[in-house]
Amino acid sequence: MAAETVASQKKRGGGGMSEQRRRRLRLEISREACRLFWEQGVDATSGDQIAEAVGLSTRTIWRHFRNKESCAEPLVMKSVEWEMTTLRSWPAYLSLEDHFAAETARLGREATDVDLLDTGLAVKMIRLADTEPALRTAWLMACDQVEREMAKIIGRRLGLRVEDLNVRLHAAAASAALRIINEHVGAELLEDADSQEFADAPDLIARMVRRATGDAVGDAVAGEREPGDSMP
Structure with a gap:
């Protein structure tokens, strides 16, 4: 049903495709590709099969992705x-x-069924990346982007430039911690769907970011107050 909707939207759109619509289409392709990769393996999955699952032409798949393995990147x-x-x-x-x-409490209230399904598929791809070098590339590319973003976040937090050596070192350590936590929690969930690891993951992430940066990142900024708080 979802695949048919994407295909019909593609036909009705005409002309150029907006960036938002392009991202939505890439994610839909990614979902079907990841499902096939998990069910039958990467080698046994073809671009034609991915295209058929989404309800698009194979030619369209290759307009959005450089190869079949890269189809996993949006979901990862x-x-x-x-x-x-x-x-x-x-x-x-x-x-x-x-x-x-x-934010974890808010996620629990707002996460949709699609979000939960996407999380489950992404966990499977991260796990499959242990034995599939091409999928490992997709996962490590995501981690590299995390490190770049982390440098901006830490730089702002510490009042330093992104290029500062300490900022870059903190960002590298914190992003490595995130990668390992995601891999660890994913493996635990695939072994035991009721594992407490997933529920504990946000707190674990916060603690590990703090530890990875030697406590340089984690505390509230001194002197900052919540909007609306009055001075004592």
Whole structure:
């Protein structure tokens, strides 16, 4: 049904495709590709099969992706988007643990069924990347983007330039911690769907970012107050 909707939208659109629509289409292709990769393996999955699953031509698939393995990239990247969005919105007056706790509660209220399904598929791709070098490339590309974003976040937090050596070192350490946590939690979930690891992941991320940066990143910024707070 979803594939038919994407195909019909593509036909009705005509002319150029907006960036938002392009991202939506790439994500839909990514979902079907990842499902096939998990069910039958990467080698056994062809571009024609991916195209058929989405309801598009194979030629259209190759207009959006350089090869079949790269079809996994949008969904894999989505798997770390919540973490990065949470870090970008981290207010100066909150500790990282308090901010992650608040955002986790909000996610629990707002996450859709599609979001949950995407998370499950992304976990499978990260796990499959252990034995599939091409998928490992997609995962490491996502991690590289996380490191670049992390440098901006940490630079702002510390009042330093992104190019500062300490900022870059902190960003590298923190993004490596995020990668390992995602891989660890994903492996645990695939072994046991009821594992507490997933529920504990946000707090673990906050603690590991703090540890990875030697406590340079994690505390509320001194002197910052929540909007609306009055001076004592």
